[in-house]
Amino acid sequence: MKKDVKKNITIYDIAKEAKVSPTTVSRVLTGNPLVKESTRQLVLEKMKELDFTPNEAARSLTTKQTNTIGFILPDITNPFFSQVYIEVEKKALDLGFTILLRNSMSNSEVESAHLKEFTEKRVECIVFMGGRINKVQPSEEEINEMREVVKRVPVIMVNGKMKDVNCYRIRTNEEEGIRLTVEHLVSLGHKKIGLIGGVKGITSLDLKTAAYRKSLKAFDLEVNPNWQVPSGFSIEKGREAMKQLLSQKDLPTAIIGINDLVIYGALKECREQNISIDNFSFVGFDDIFPSDIVHPSLTTVNHNYDILSSEIVKIIQNIKVGKASKKGKIINTKLIIRESTKEV
Amino acid sequence: MKKDVKKNITIYDIAKEAKVSPTTVSRVLTGNPLVKESTRQLVLEKMKELDFTPNEAARSLTTKQTNTIGFILPDITNPFFSQVYIEVEKKALDLGFTILLRNSMSNSEVESAHLKEFTEKRVECIVFMGGRINKVQPSEEEINEMREVVKRVPVIMVNGKMKDVNCYRIRTNEEEGIRLTVEHLVSLGHKKIGLIGGVKGITSLDLKTAAYRKSLKAFDLEVNPNWQVPSGFSIEKGREAMKQLLSQKDLPTAIIGINDLVIYGALKECREQNISIDNFSFVGFDDIFPSDIVHPSLTTVNHNYDILSSEIVKIIQNIKVGKASKKGKIINTKLIIRESTKEV
DNA sequence: TTGTAAGCGTTATCAT
DNA sequence: ATGATAACGCTTACAA
Numbered sequence: 001m002k003k004d005v006k007k008n009i010t011i012y013d014i015a016k017e018a019k020v021s022p023t024t025v026s027r028v029l030t031g032n033p034l035v036k037e038s039t040r041q042l043v044l045e046k047m048k049e050l051d052f053t054p055n056e057a058a059r060s061l062t063t064k065q066t067n068t069i070g071f072i073l074p075d076i077t078n079p080f081f082s083q084v085y086i087e088v089e090k091k092a093l094d095l096g097f098t099i100l101l102r103n104s105m106s107n108s109e110v111e112s113a114h115l116k117e118f119t120e121k122r123v124e125c126i127v128f129m130g131g132r133i134n135k136v137q138p139s140e141e142e143i144n145e146m147r148e149v150v151k152r153v154p155v156i157m158v159n160g161k162m163k164d165v166n167c168y169r170i171r172t173n174e175e176e177g178i179r180l181t182v183e184h185l186v187s188l189g190h191k192k193i194g195l196i197g198g199v200k201g202i203t204s205l206d207l208k209t210a211a212y213r214k215s216l217k218a219f220d221l222e223v224n225p226n227w228q229v230p231s232g233f234s235i236e237k238g239r240e241a242m243k244q245l246l247s248q249k250d251l252p253t254a255i256i257g258i259n260d261l262v263i264y265g266a267l268k269e270c271r272e273q274n275i276s277i278d279n280f281s282f283v284g285f286d287d288i289f290p291s292d293i294v295h296p297s298l299t300t301v302n303h304n305y306d307i308l309s310s311e312i313v314k315i316i317q318n319i320k321v322g323k324a325s326k327k328g329k330i331i332n333t334k335l336i337i338r339e340s341t342k343e344v
Numbered sequence: 345m346k347k348d349v350k351k352n353i354t355i356y357d358i359a360k361e362a363k364v365s366p367t368t369v370s371r372v373l374t375g376n377p378l379v380k381e382s383t384r385q386l387v388l389e390k391m392k393e394l395d396f397t398p399n400e401a402a403r404s405l406t407t408k409q410t411n412t413i414g415f416i417l418p419d420i421t422n423p424f425f426s427q428v429y430i431e432v433e434k435k436a437l438d439l440g441f442t443i444l445l446r447n448s449m450s451n452s453e454v455e456s457a458h459l460k461e462f463t464e465k466r467v468e469c470i471v472f473m474g475g476r477i478n479k480v481q482p483s484e485e486e487i488n489e490m491r492e493v494v495k496r497v498p499v500i501m502v503n504g505k506m507k508d509v510n511c512y513r514i515r516t517n518e519e520e521g522i523r524l525t526v527e528h529l530v531s532l533g534h535k536k537i538g539l540i541g542g543v544k545g546i547t548s549l550d551l552k553t554a555a556y557r558k559s560l561k562a563f564d565l566e567v568n569p570n571w572q573v574p575s576g577f578s579i580e581k582g583r584e585a586m587k588q589l590l591s592q593k594d595l596p597t598a599i600i601g602i603n604d605l606v607i608y609g610a611l612k613e614c615r616e617q618n619i620s621i622d623n624f625s626f627v628g629f630d631d632i633f634p635s636d637i638v639h640p641s642l643t644t645v646n647h648n649y650d651i652l653s654s655e656i657v658k659i660i661q662n663i664k665v666g667k668a669s670k671k672g673k674i675i676n677t678k679l680i681i682r683e684s685t686k687e688v
Numbered sequence: 689t690t691g692t693a694a695g696c697g698t699t700a701t702c703a704t
Numbered sequence: 705a706t707g708a709t710a711a712c713g714c715t716t717a718c719a720a
Binding site: 356367370371398399400402404405407 | 696697698699700
Binding site: 008051053054055056057058060061064066075076077079082083085086089090098099100101103116117119120121122148151152235264265267268271289290292293294295 | 429
C-alpha cells in the first residue's frame with residue numbers, strides 16, 4: 001500500500017540532502033550573501049530536485065511580516081472601484097506587497113467580518129473605501145470597531161472619513177469636480193441645472209450637493225429643490241431618479257449625476273419614454289470606462305486615478321519604512337468633456 | 345521613555361490572566377465544547393480585555409489549512425471577469441473560503457509569479473482564467489509549470505485548458521452561443537454575417553470561428569474570409585477591426601463580436617465615420633453590464649454566470665471534503681436579444 | 689562561511 | 705474538564 005500522505009518538504013529535508021545545516025538553506029532562501037556560491041548552487045539544486053516550496057505561514061510567523069495589505073471596497077464589479085483597485089494592486093506589487101481584496105457590498109456586517117479577517121491575517125495596512133466611512137452618521141459600533149482596528153493597523157480611508165478615528169485620508173476633490181461641472185454648463189448657457197442620484201446621509205451626496213448649491217449661487221442660478229432627486233448609486237436608481245424628474249413640468253436643461261452609472265440610467269429612461277436625449281445636457285462623475293462608449297459619450301469628472309492610487313501606495317510605502325505621511329491628501333479632479341453636454 | 349514595541353498578545357497571556365492553560369484558551373478559540381461554560385466566559389472576557397486576536401499564520405502552520413483559494417484572471421476591470429469573480433467570492437465565503445485575487449494581464453511571467461505566491465501561501469485550490477490556458481500553443485515552460493502546480497494543488501481552469509495537465513475544467517458552451525447567434529440572425533433574414541475581434545492562436549477565437557463557420561454552412565451561407573477580422577479583445581481593437589471591415593466594398597449585414605467590448609468599439613467607429621449604426625445588426629458575447637445601456641442596447645450571449653460560478657464553487661467544496669468531482673463541465677449559454685439586432 | 693538552538697503563536701496528542 | 709508538551713516550518717541571534 002502506498003503512503004497516501006506525502007510528507008511536506010521542509011528546509012530540513014533540503015539541509016539533509018545537501019549536507020548542510022537548515023540555517024544555510026534558510027540563508028539561500030532569504031538571499032543572504034554569506035553563503036559560498038558552490039553551496040548555494042547545491043542547495044538550490046536540491047530544492048528543485050525535491051520540489052521544495054517555502055511555507056509562507058511559517059515564514060511570516062517568525063518574521064512578523066506579511067507584506068500584505070487589505071483592501072475593502074463595496075463592489076469590484078463597479079468600474080470605479082476596479083479602476084482604483086487595479087492601479088493600487090499594480091503599484092503595490094512593485095513594492096513587494098500583496099493585496100487581499102474584499103467586497104463589502106456596503107454592508108456593515110460584511111465589513112466587520114473582513115476587518116476581523118484582516119487583523120487575524122496581520123495585514124500591514126488597510127485601504128478602506130465605501131460603506132461605513134461614507135455615512136454621515138455611522139453607528140457607535142461602527143466607529144468603535146474602527147477605533148479598535150486603527151490601534152493595531154494603519155488604515156487609509158479613500159473618499160471617506162470617520163470622526164475621531166486616527167487614520168490616513170485621501171480624497172477626491174469632489175467639490176472642485178462639481179464646481180468645474182457647473183462652470184462648464186454655465187459656459188454652455190445652462191441656467192437650470194439638476195442633480196440626480198445618491199442617498200441622503202451618504203457623504204458623497206452631501207458633499208456634492210453642497211458644492212452644487214454653492215456653485216449655482218455663485219452664478220446666481222436658481223436652486224430648485226425639485227431638481228435635486230436622490231435615489232441611489234446604480235443604473236436602476238438613475239432611471240428612477242430621471243423618471244421622477246421627468247414627471248415634473250418645469251425641467252432643468254442640464255443634469256448632473258452623482259456618478260456615471262445614474263446617468264446611464266437617466267439616458268435609458270429618456271429613451272424608454274421616447275424623450276429626446278438632446279433635450280438635456282448630462283454630466284456624470286467618476287469617468288468610468290463605459291462613459292466613453294455610451295451614446296452620446298458622457299462628459300464627466302475624472303478622479304485622476306493614477307495620482308489617487310499613487311498617493312495610496314505612497315502611504316503604504318512610508319508605513320513600510322516607518323516614515324510619516326501626511327494624514328490627509330486631496331486629489332484634484334479633471335473634467336472630461338464629451339458629447340453629452342452642449343449649448344442650451 | 346515608553347516602550348515602543350508593544351508585545352503581541354498570545355494565548356499564553358490570556359491563559360495567565362485567566363489562570364488556565366494555553367490549551368484551554370485554544371479550545372475556546374476553536375469552539376471545542378469540552379470547556380466548562382464558566383471558564384469559557386472567563387477566557388472570552390480576558391481576550392476582550394487584552395484585545396487579543398489570534399494569529400492566522402500560527403494557526404495555519406499547525407492545522408495545515410488555509411481555507412484560501414487563489415484566483416488568477418487577466419484583468420478585473422473587465423466586467424466579464426469581475427462578474428465571474430464576485431459570484432465566486434460570494435459563494436466561497438459561505439463555505440468559509442477566502443479568495444486571493446490576482447490580475448495577470450495575460451502576462452505569462454506575472455502568472456508565474458502569482459502561481460509561486462499561491463503555492464507558498466498554500467492555497468487549497470486555484471481558479472485560473474485567461475492567459476496561458478487560452479493559448480492554442482502554450483510554451484513548454486508554461487505547460488511544465490502548470491504540471492508542477494497541479495501536483496501540489498487542484499486547479500480549476502475556466503474557459504481554457506492545457507494539454508496533459510490534470511485539472512478540473514469548466515467552460516462556457518461557446519459553440520452553442522455562436523450557433524444561437526447565427527440562428528437568431530438568420531431568423532431576421534441576415535445572410536451576410538461577419539465576425540470581428542479576437543486573436544489567432546487564442547482559443548476563444550478559434551472555437552468561435554469554428555462554430556461560426558459551421559453554423560453558416562448549416563444555413564448554406566457565404567463564408568467570406570474578408571468578413572472575419574481578428575484584432576484583439578478590447579474596445580480599441582474592436583474599433584480597428586470595424587475600421588478594417590468598413591474599408592471593404594462588400595459588407596456583411598450582421599456582425600458578431602468575439603466579446604461585447606469589441607462591439608462597443610465597432611459602434612464607436614461607425615459613429616466616428618458617420619456611418620449609420622442601422623446599417624448593421626450587432627451581436628456581442630459575454631453580456632457584460634454595459635451592454636444593456638449602450639445605444640442601441642446590445643444583443644449578446646450570456647454565460648449564465650450564476651451556474652458558472654456555482655459549478656466552480658461546487659468543485660471547491662468537493663475538494664474540501666475530499667469528494668471527487670467530474671473533471672469537465674460545460675455550461676450552456678443563453679442569447680439575450682436586445683435592440684442591436686433587427687430584420688435586414 | 690557555516691552550524692546550534694531558541695523562538696514565533698497556534699493546535700494536536702496524550703495524560704490526568 | 706483541563707494541562708503539559710510536542711509539533712508545525714521557518715528565521716535569527718549567537719557561536720564557532
